[in-house]
Amino acid sequence: xxxxxxxxxxxxxxxxxxxxxxxxxxxxxxxxxxxxxxxxxxxxxxxxxxxxxxxxxxxxxxxxxxxxxxxxxxxxxxxxxxxxxxxxxxxxxxxxxxxxxxxxxxxxxxxxxxxxxxxxxxxxxxxxxxxxxxxxxxxxxxxxxxxxxxxxxxxxxxxxxxxxxxxxxxxxxxxxxxxxxxxxxxxxxxxxxxxxxxxxxxxxxxxxxxxxxxxxxxxxxxxxxxxxxxxxxxxxxxxxxxxxxxxxxxxxxxxxxxxxxxxxxxxxxxxxxxxxxxxxxxxxxxxxxxxxxxxxxxxxxxxxxxxxxxxxxxxxxxxxxxxxxxxxxxxxxxxxxxxxxxxxxxxxxxxxxxxxxxxxxxxxxxxxxxxxxxxxxxxxxxxxxxxxxxxxxxxxxxxxxxxxxxxxxxxxxxxxxxxxxxxxxxxxxxxxxxxxxxxxxxxxxxxxxxxxxxxxxxxxxxxxxxxxxxxxxxxxxxxxxxxxxxxxxxxxxxxxxxxxxxxxxxxxxxxxxxxxxxxxxxxxxxxxxxxxxxxxxxxxxxxxxxxxxxxxxxxxxxxxxxxxxxxxxx
Numbered sequence: 235x236x237x238x239x240x241x242x243x244x245x246x247x248x249x250x251x252x253x254x255x256x257x258x259x260x261x262x263x264x265x266x267x268x269x270x271x272x273x274x275x276x277x278x279x280x281x282x283x284x285x286x287x288x289x290x291x292x293x294x295x296x297x298x299x300x301x302x303x304x305x306x307x308x309x310x311x312x313x314x315x316x317x318x319x320x321x322x323x324x325x326x327x328x329x330x331x332x333x334x335x336x337x338x339x340x341x342x343x344x345x346x347x348x349x350x351x352x353x354x355x356x357x358x359x360x361x362x363x364x365x366x367x368x369x370x371x372x373x374x375x376x377x378x379x380x381x382x383x384x385x386x387x388x389x390x391x392x393x394x395x396x397x398x399x400x401x402x403x404x405x406x407x408x409x410x411x412x413x414x415x416x417x418x419x420x421x422x423x424x425x426x427x428x429x430x431x432x433x434x435x436x437x438x439x440x441x442x443x444x445x446x447x448x449x450x451x452x453x454x455x456x457x458x459x460x461x462x463x464x465x466x467x468x469x470x471x472x473x474x475x476x477x478x479x480x481x482x483x484x485x486x487x488x489x490x491x492x493x494x495x496x497x498x499x500x501x502x503x504x505x506x507x508x509x510x511x512x513x514x515x516x517x518x519x520x521x522x523x524x525x526x527x528x529x530x531x532x533x534x535x536x537x538x539x540x541x542x543x544x545x546x547x548x549x550x551x552x553x554x555x556x557x558x559x560x561x562x563x564x565x566x567x568x569x570x571x572x573x574x575x576x577x578x579x580x581x582x583x584x585x586x587x588x589x590x591x592x593x594x595x596x597x598x599x600x601x602x603x604x605x606x607x608x609x610x611x612x613x614x615x616x617x618x619x620x621x622x623x624x625x626x627x628x629x630x631x632x633x634x635x636x637x638x639x640x641x642x643x644x645x646x647x648x649x650x651x652x653x654x655x656x657x658x659x660x661x662x663x664x665x666x667x668x669x670x671x672x673x674x675x676x677x678x679x680x681x682x683x684x685x686x687x688x689x690x691x692x693x694x695x696x697x698x699x700x701x702x703x704x705x706x707x708x709x710x711x712x713x714x715x716x717x718x719x720x721x722x723x724x725x726x727x728x729x730x731x732x733x734x735x736x737x738x739x740x741x742x743x744x745x746x747x748x749x750x751x752x753x754x755x756x757x758x759x760x761x762x763x764x765x766x767x768x769x770x771x772x773x774x775x776x777x778x779x780x781x782x783x784x785x786x787x788x789x790x791x792x793x794x795x796x797x798x799x800x801x802x803x804x
């Protein structure tokens with residue numbers, strides 16, 4: 235049975251379908267202005283960089299809004315947050331339709347984005363609440379609305395834009411009035427359906443950005459968005475077509491984006507894994523931007539590349555989102571807010587940068603530069619791949635020492651030719667870098683140990699972490715100018731207990747110290763182990779095989795035990 239059939243068979247309430255319509259209308263506003271960008275530039279005498287600021291102003295407000303709208307919506311309740319978001323979108327979109335200069339439209343577009351941010355921070359939660367079906371099926375309905383809105387926006391913008399660039403803006407205002415009246419009268423007050431969760435703090439997204447996986451994927455997505463929004467905001471200006479034809483091209487783009495994000499991306503992830511699939515999409519997108527940079531004057535190639543890019547965008551966006559939600563140890567809503575802020579920074583800068591580059595150099599330069607940013611995104615992921623692998627389970631096997639399960643000959647003991655593999659603990663307790671510090675403490679307490687290796691999903695060593703590292707991380711730091719600024723922006727008014735509670739849920743990669751990494755190979759001698767442990771403060775050493783996989787661990791106690799056995803055989 236298809237997802238659409240399953241939704242129909244559930245008999246969704248009218249309020250769910252009203253939300254469905256509202257989400258489509260709000261999404262249409264995001265892509266609706268694309269087809270009229272050339273007309274705006276011509277009739278208002280705006281340069282490419284000024285016209286593309288319509289996207290930059292929207293995205294920068296969306297980025298900032300991601301940090302605050304979650305907290306606002308939990309205080310207002312779902313219905314009030316949705317209605318206020320719709321009012322802001324409708325009012326300022328309609329006013330923009332009567333503006334007489336590009337800078338007024340840019341400012342109004344930014345305020346419009348604040349309404350969009352508030353609406354989308356609430357839309358999915360509202361759908362889950364009012365639909366009365368499982369969360370999975372609610373998400374199906376939400377994603378279907380998003381796909382329709384993304385695809386229909388450029389088409390409606392192109393149709394209305396044939397008559398005047400003002401009509402798409404006014405049309406959004408009219409649609410939002412209708413949606414507001416329907417939701418105001420038909421949507422139940424669902425504030426109480428938020429459950430027992432306390433109000434979201436404005437500080438939580440800032441704290442979440444300290445997590446390595448969120449930071450890495452957010453920065454990588456931001457660099458990718460330089461390419462994404464270069465294509466989305468700048469390419470309509472070089473097509474040389476009327477609004478309707480531009481709308482048709484981006485209709486094809488939107489359809490492929492919806493198909494790929496909903497149908498193709500999950501299959502890619504299941505078959506090849508999230509990160510490998512993401513590598514492939516980013517490499518293909520880099521090639522596509524380079525093709526657009528080389529054949530900028532060829533209308534057929536540029537049009538085809540725009541449409542095909544919908545496949546890459548849909549897959550990439552879905553894979554980025556799934557990667558951060560899978561690897562982040564932070565609550566989903568907070569992760570989403572922090573990630574959205576980071577990735578939209580690229581979306582805010584890219585459109586304006588593309589316009590400036592085209593004005594200063596040549597029409598093809600924005601695409602070339604965009605491809606360089608996408609390559610940078612790949613590099614960021616490659617360099618930090620250990621931190622963005624899906625969470626692995628913490629190993630909790632009881633340690634088993636090789637020495638107790640095998641007989642070491644008297645000749646070996648007497649000749650002191652012991653290799654590390656002869657007396658190491660072979661069943662290693664390890665932990666992934668994206669586990670929380672409190673998980674590490676529980677591991678230490680459960681097994682009565684003071685240190686473990688931190689390994690990636692391929693069991694390759696990242697670092698050794700000890701109880702001392704935890705104490706040093708949790709201990710108060712010497713006060714500095716940075717700490718003063720941080721305390722004002724983030725931690726003002728928090729007690730020491732609150733700071734401790736906050737840090738205890740940080741991921742382990744935050745406390746991993748920057749120091750030289752020592753380890754032993756399985757064929758190293760006892761003497762080498764003694765030498766390393768005697769010259770350094772740490773108490774344990776990991777043992778690696780030829781492929782650099784962690785296969786064992788030895789401690790000072792193990793050294794002492796083997797030395798006692800050697801003395802006993804003399």
